[in-house]
Amino acid sequence: MCDCVEVVFVARKKTIEELRMEREKAEQDLKIRQQNLKKLKQKEAELTRRERTHRLCTHGAMLEKHLDPEEFTSEQIDYFLNVLFKKQETQDLLDYARRKFAGGNK
Secondary structure, eight states: OOOSOOOOOOOOOOOHHHHHHHHHHHHHHHHHHHHHHHHHHHHHHHHHHHHHHHHHHHHHHHHHHHSOTTTSOHHHHHHHHHHHHHSHHHHHHHHHHHHHTTTSOO
């Protein structure tokens, strides 16, 4: 015979009350995780908004450097940009800039 001790675990069925308590705990955990997910989504949206606002301000400042807003109306600037970006020369220049800065050399 073996000198080792045999341990036998008897599976005990959980009572309905124990299962309900587990379910309530799982539902509470789920609610907390859903709240955390909602907060993370809100934070992500806020950061995305901030990045966009920063980009718009930066690009707007670059445009104003070349087109004085006191000299041109918004409609005039929009017309100018529409005409400018339809030109093949502008498209070629944009393609060149994309290739030149594709490696992250900004």
